[in-house]
Amino acid sequence: MSTDIVTRRRRRFAGVYLGYLIAALIFSGPVLFMWWSAFRHNVDITGSIFDITAPLTFENFTNLFDRFAFLYYIRNSFIIAGGSTLAGLVLGAPAAYVIVRRKMAGLGFLTLLARMAPGVLFVLPLFILSVNIGAPSNTALNFALLISAHLIITLPLCIWLLVPFFEDIPVSLEEAAMLDGCSVWDRFRAVVLPLVLPGLSVAVTLSFIFSWNYFLFALALANNDTLPLPVIAFNFIGQGASDYGGLMAASALISLPALILTIFAQRWLVRGITGGAVK
Template structure:
């Protein structure tokens, strides 16, 4: 018994180092000078400083880029839920598994397949010259990520809702929208919390669409971090500081929604 517990704790320790080691190293490096990082990666005696974070806001309009990331990720998440929840409900109630699989194909395909058509569309409609159009195009592009994810996360939750509950409302004359809005949707709230959190995190971290479509006024954080590495000069301290700020919103959202995430994931797994 003691040996078994020792093995379990050893496995926990290994997993903790593997998963949290890089995060702690990123945070520690974000507080070190670039000279100290390039000189010795693991010099525990090097002084700590906030200069890397200060330089971010001095060199770039970092507040604007943070707002851009929230607009794109938040917009695509909300729109993905608004479209994905009714779509998942219809797929379940009408037994349209083939349609659900078609939506999943877009999520399985590599993002490179969509970049060129979206880039040509952006040029045709004047996206690079218009902030509003550029935001709209980025949000629509990120729907390729969030919409299939929302649909396939919500399908198991709607499948668990007994059809008899909805049929009982027919006595009161409830139509299809009322059954979805007042019965099915409230019962699927744990699934909505899972879909919201994961969709936001995936959209927030996605790099390719923003790199190809965003202009200087709509550029999100993930593309800005790309500026710290170049030929002949690498600002590792600035890169680590930018990475820490990029990771913070998604991490905080996950921690805040942890209770609903656990409830939603375990709820959707029960048949």
């Protein structure tokens, strides 16, 4: 191999890795800046943004828990995001299976329209429904309404993430199970679902993250007992002054569960691929 070819390959790989580095800085830079600012004084954030010599502090986090019942709002976020993710998966997995096997692409497109529409279109009808059923004064009803509202986000996402995985499963596998006397539900539960574990993992991860971070429905529909974390973080921004340190600390804590879930979902992805492989 000539020296010129080796040099060209090295330059090409250097260009590729440089592109990776630039992409990593673009995507991870704001996140790293958020975590760094969470440990800085508010005056340092507004006065000298990139001063690395400024002292670090845990004051933003301590003030966060002193000012708000932060653990209570974390629980609320888990109830809403977890409930909507679980409901979206329970309803979305059979729906995606039916759409694929019955070739009902039109029905799948209708569910996608709800995801494509801006969330503000649903706020007024949901608010009127909330008032009519007494949800503002009933914590359980309010949680149920918020979970149902977040299904607008999670259900279409689950369906359209799982459709390609169901399409890759040969019909012959289900036909073989049918010859053994398996019902439709048995085929779906024992044959199909183990083969789409990677898709289930992706659907759970993305649905939870989208629901966890969604702001609009909780702002309009939640009462004082059901407020989730994104609405609480909004309190750090005011007209006269803004607590950027507290906002960054709240944002860092809000992003932590989604980050942890993503890390664990990678293991489930690999396990699903090896456990559900067609042999």
